[in-house]
Amino acid sequence: MFLACAVEAVEALTIVLAVGITRSWRWALTGLAAAAVALAVIVAALGPALSALPIDALRVVVGALLLVFGLQWLRKAVLRAAGLKAMRDEAKAFAAETDAARAAPGGGAGAGFDAYAFTIAFKGVLLEGLEVAFIVLTFGASQHRTGLAAAAAGLAVAVVAATGVVVHAPLARVPENAMKFSVGVMLTSFGIFWGAEGAGASWPGGDAALLAIIPGVAVSALAMVRWLRRLPSRSSVGAPA
Numbered sequence: 001m002f003l004a005c006a007v008e009a010v011e012a013l014t015i016v017l018a019v020g021i022t023r024s025w026r027w028a029l030t031g032l033a034a035a036a037v038a039l040a041v042i043v044a045a046l047g048p049a050l051s052a053l054p055i056d057a058l059r060v061v062v063g064a065l066l067l068v069f070g071l072q073w074l075r076k077a078v079l080r081a082a083g084l085k086a087m088r089d090e091a092k093a094f095a096a097e098t099d100a101a102r103a104a105p106g107g108g109a110g111a112g113f114d115a116y117a118f119t120i121a122f123k124g125v126l127l128e129g130l131e132v133a134f135i136v137l138t139f140g141a142s143q144h145r146t147g148l149a150a151a152a153a154g155l156a157v158a159v160v161a162a163t164g165v166v167v168h169a170p171l172a173r174v175p176e177n178a179m180k181f182s183v184g185v186m187l188t189s190f191g192i193f194w195g196a197e198g199a200g201a202s203w204p205g206g207d208a209a210l211l212a213i214i215p216g217v218a219v220s221a222l223a224m225v226r227w228l229r230r231l232p233s234r235s236s237v238g239a240p241a
Helices: 003-021 025-051 053-081 090-103 113-143 146-167 177-198 206-229
Strands: none
Touching: 003 025, 003 113, 003 146, 003 177, 025 053, 025 113, 053 113, 053 177, 090 113, 090 146, 113 146, 113 177, 177 206
16 A cells, blocks of 8 residues: 555656646645645545445455556556556656646746646646545455555655655656556455455455465466567557566
């Protein structure tokens, strides 16, 4: 969960830094704060609702959500590792955001409310944060520890934010694809485990079955990367990892 939050926080940080540096720190940070409040309300509202579900229904819901997010992350990581999807470059993303911010009308010192800076920061943080919020809710609800899950997410965001303040630039050296691959494997594995349990299946060894499921998902994903790299007709748009 910490890795998932850290990856999304890096992407949100890139957006906030870009509009803050080129437009208005005041309105970029206001947009960030507004998005953070919205995410906190979502977690506070949905957390108790999920926890109130019967355990089997909860496991099915949690398993399905984790599979949706996990397979999405894993698919992108596999395609990037195989060279079929360009690697995300935070430096290039930062440059693109700053160019767009400079080209947008308005802004500048003393210009009053900067709708562009506020909106872009709010939208970027909210969209990146929503994915993390649902992961936090599903993990927290499944263990009846939503508060602890939210604290772990908050710690990840705080670490990334503090690093961003110190270096004052996007974290371009973060091995994002490796982190997304790892998170995708973990989310997919837990989704399989909890979804099957909620549907009535009984895993041999109980929770210890995860020690076989997680490596199985990882090996399958790595095998897919190897297979995709060998396809003769593949059209590479980015360098393999």
